[in-house]
Amino acid sequence: MEALRTLFPESDFTLLAAILLLPALGALVNGLFGKRLGKEGVRLMALSALGGSFLASVLTYLLLPAEGKLSWNAWRWITVQGWHGQSIPIDVKFSVDALSGTMMLVITGVGFLIHLYSSEYMKEDPGYHRFFAYLNLFCFAMLVLVMGDNLAMLFVGWEGVGLCSYLLIGFWYGEDKNASAGRKAFVVNRIGDFGLLVAMALIVYYLGTVSFDGIQASANGLLQNLQVWPIGNLSVRTLPSWLHFLIPDQPITILAATAVGLTVFLGCAGKSAQIPLYIWLPDAMAGPTPVSALIHAATMVTAGVYLVARMSAVFVLSPAAMAVVAVTGAATALLAASIGLFQNDLKKVLAYSTVSQLGYMFMGVGVGAFAAGFFHVFTHAFFKACLFLGAGSVIHAIHVRIHDTDRSQDMKNMGGLKAYMPITRWTFLVSCLSIAGFPFLAGFWSKDEILWKAFSVDVLVASAPGIAPWTWPSWLGRAIYWAGVIGAMLTSFYMFRAYFRTFHGEFRGWKIDPLWKDPGHGHDDHGHDDHGHGHEEEHGEITGPVPHESPVAMTIPLIVLGLFAVGAGFFVAEPIHVAPLAHKLEPVFALSSRAIGVRAGAEGLMWPMMLPGVAAFLIGTMGAMVVYLNRRGEPERRFAASFPRLHALIYDKWRIDELYDATVVGMVDALADIFTIADKWIIDGILAKFTAALVGFLGTILRAFQTGRVQVYSAAMVLGLAGVGWFMVRPHATATVNEEALRRSGEVKLSAAPGFGYSYRWDVPETPEGAFAATPEQLVTLKPGETKEVTLRVRNAWGSESSKTFTLSRPTGGNRGPVDPAALPIPKVPTLPTGTIPAEQIPNLIQPKGLQ
Incomplete structure (x- = not known):
């Protein structure tokens, strides 16, 4: 070493x-x-x-x-100029x-x-x-x-994973829904990225750095007020009267740290699929199953949690921003878990599970347990990757006979696979136990650490002169804790619902025939591409082969990930004082940990407060076992029959996508329609077609003269020469006037332009008319405030005449004459004070103030 x-x-x-x-x-x-x-x-x-x-x-x-x-x-790379120079x-x-x-x-x-x-x-x-x-x-x-x-390099990678997610989610772009899912992921992430750009601008303005070390060292520079209302010169008085009751008439200020924290979190909410920007992640299932594992487990969706942890020194300065992070995480965990209760698509169950688990991660970093939130990122990578790859293994087996994407992922076409796919079954089971919080597995340690911190931590308030920041109410941490417990119970239920429906019961995919052969393909030549190009699906009862386990290259990753889903929790098992990763992370969060305390009365309650989490696991798991293993899903069917609207509402993901379509997307579509009309009639109609028609019309006229005949060109030359000759024959009465002399002395000289055989006559008021002469100049005198009209007549060698009149005006007081220095006022010289005077003050004392 x-x-x-x-x-x-x-x-x-x-x-x-x-x-x-x-x-x-x-x-x-x-x-x-x-x-x-x-x-x-x-x-x-x-x-x-x-x-x-x-x-x-x-x-x-x-x-x-x-x-x-x-x-x-x-x-x-570059050097930029800060706001302060x-x-x-x-x-x-x-x-x-x-x-x-x-x-x-x-x-x-x-x-x-x-x-x-x-x-x-x-x-x-x-x-x-x-x-x-x-x-x-x-x-x-x-x-x-x-x-x-630094933040600039992070943003390069941030946009890079956004681009790659677009490419991978829409990998099979030949189908509209896949291409649409890729676009949706790209657009929603751009909304969040706007927040991150604003945060970077604020950090540069207040701290003058983008490096993470510089941000951590100078984070206290964000402890100053930032006015968010009114914006610029906008105020209530400048808005329509009907808006006055909606708009505050008093200035609103927040901490600069709060503004940075909220804008950073907006970017994180987009990348890590939190309310309201979570809608892209379930649609990301349109990509190949390994893509889902990569995005959901190891890479993109954890980037937001990583960034909040990296910026912990900023977030601890703003209890308000931390509360927004924690509450948003808790709400996302509950919402996504509720949606997963009735989904039939195996990959979408796992997708909403990811959204929910990301909510737990933000709960952790939001309450100040940055190491615990990040540790859940670590454990989640193993059990969620194992779950997605296990789902892919199942789809791989179903795809032998059912080539349609949706049907091959539908749990209605699964069941009983434990007998045919033992490795996939056991690895999927241990990952389900881990994510559900089975004691001593990886998910148990990381999830319960987050719940304990939510219950016990006390977010301290950063002090700054003249600033009274918002503080957490005493009940908020406990409310987040119980929301996490309820979410854990729902997680156990829907995960074991998926497990029982996939691996237990009877196989529902097709009627198994051990001698079956695919008439169009060899047994191993079916192309597990999740979307089955060129296959026609059969309806009704179909016959197919015995489902089989996946090849070795697919089962080895399942085994490795399954082992880590069991044992990775011991990297931070604080209740039993085994936490090597936590010790490794201590220097990273040393500064931010000073702003996090322990709530009074919570000492010594770690083990008792783990019991609700274990109870949530037992209730959820036993409930799923009763409903889907013992009663084969009959209670769910009765619930759907008794409460069809509620069941449909949850199954339709609370119709959040439809709400967005009716509001935000509808508004954007209407705006797009307006611009489409403007493009059609203004850009294409006026600027393009009208100008093209005008050019065409002029071209038609010019083509009449561009005949290619010498006679026509000769005639044009003759006409041109005649025009030039006519211009030369005609006299031109033009003259220049010295305006500066007119203003200075009242005497102005007019000088006529020369020409062939020109003679001139100047008609000046109060002067008798003279004859034409060769003199091209005329001197005119004006008194202050006087105006005169002078007419120039020009005659050329052929006796043709032309004339032009010039109006001359002199302002009042135009001739002030020379300045008499004796008449100027004498400047006052300041009296010097007695005593000793610092040298640097002497120039200011004796400097004359100019003429009064």
Whole structure:
């Protein structure tokens, strides 16, 4: 290790370049040369790239110092000018501490398992090379996000994962719903990204830096008031009278830290699918199943939680922003869990489970338990990746006979698979137990740590002169705790509902015939591509083969992830004082932890307050067992018959998407229609078609003269020469007037333009008319306030005459004459005070103030 530390010093740790560039190289090679490499070459390139990045990440993590970080500065990107005139350097710089190092291991480790799984799952897809290019690019962008040493580099990775999610969710863009899901994810994330951009602008304005170290060191600069109303010159008086009762007439100010925290969280809510921007994540199931595992477990959706944890030094300055984060997380956890109760699509059940679990993560960081919230990111990566890959394994088996996307994912066509797919069944089961909070599994430790912190923590108030920030009410933490307990009960119920309906009971997919052969395909030539191009589905009872377990390349990742779903919780098992990861993260959150205390009366209640979480697991699991294992779903059918509207409302996801369609989307569509009409009639009609018609008309006229006949051109030349001759023959009465002389002395000289054979006559008032002469100049004198009209007549050699009249005016007092210095007032000289005068004050005392 010492040799490696010498080779890679902390301030120039170039191994970070290898971690970043290997996935980028894999994406480049497979994207450009994938078709020529063939599927085996693509597979080798993709796995080698991410596997090498994982090994380098492990080595980097082992070399991490106990405190501090490893960094590598590639180059100076740009230098921007701050609002206060300071220069703000922005470097292409990457660094790794315990927080980003753990994320690196998750991204590359879980990402490698998903790549291995995909190499078999997608082997029949014609876009095989394109798929792995996107996967490698996705991991590269996520590594840039977590390893970036400043907000600018984080934002580059932030946008990179947004682009890759669009490409992967809409991977099968030939179907409209897939392309639409990709667009939806892209657009909704752009809404959140606007908030992150505003946060970056505020940080630059108040702190003059974008580096995370600089933000943490100078975070107290955000403890100042920021006026949010009125905006600029806008006030109640400038608005219509009918709006006055809606708009406050008093100024509204908040802490700058609150503004930064809320805008950062808006970006996080978009990326990590929180209310109101969660609607894109369930639709992301349109992509291949490994994509769902990668997005939901190891990469994109955890980026928001990571950013809140990274910006913890800012969030602890604003209890209001932390309350918004925690309450939004609790509400999202409950809403998503309720939607998952009645879904039949296996992947969508897991999607809403992800949204709900992300809510728990934000509950953790929102109450100030940043390490606990981040630890749930860590454990969630394993059991959720295992669940999604297990679902993909089931879909892989169902797809042998049912090639339609929706039907192959519908739990109505599953059941009884435990007898045919034992590895998938057991790994899915342990992951269900983990996410539901079975004691001593990974999800139990991370979930209950969040619930305990929500119950016990006390968010302290940052002090600043003249500022009275909002404080948490005493009941808020306990309300978040009980919301988490209810969400845990719902999680246990819908997860075991999915498990029992998929693996227990009788198989409902088709009538099993051990001798069945696919008339159109070989048994292993069915192409598990989730969407079944070119297949015609049979209706009614169908016959098919015996469902089978997935290939080794798909089951190995399931086994590894299942093991981590069981044991990963012991990295932070604080109730039994086994928490190596928590100790590793202590320096990262050392500053922010000072703003978090323990609520009075909560000491010593850790073990008792774990009991409601365990009870939630038992109630939810037993309820699902009774309803779906013992009674085969009959209670759910009776509930749907007794309360059809409520059941339909929950099944339709509380119709939130329909609400958005009727309001926000409808408004945007109406605005788009207006601009479409404007484009049609104004841009196309007037600016384009009218101007084109005008040019065409002029061209028609010009074409009449452009005949190509010499006679016509000769006639045009004759006419042109005649016109020039006529102009030369006619006299032109023009003259220049010296206006400056007129204002200064009252005497002005008019000078006529010369010409062939010209003679001039000046008609001046009070002067007898003279004869034409060769004199082209005339001197005219005016008194102050006087106006005269002077007429110039010009005669040329052919006796033709022309005339022009000039009106001359002189302002009153125009001739002031020379200035007499003796008549000027004498400036007053100040009297110097007696005594000793500092030297720097002397120039100010004796400086004359000018003429009075």
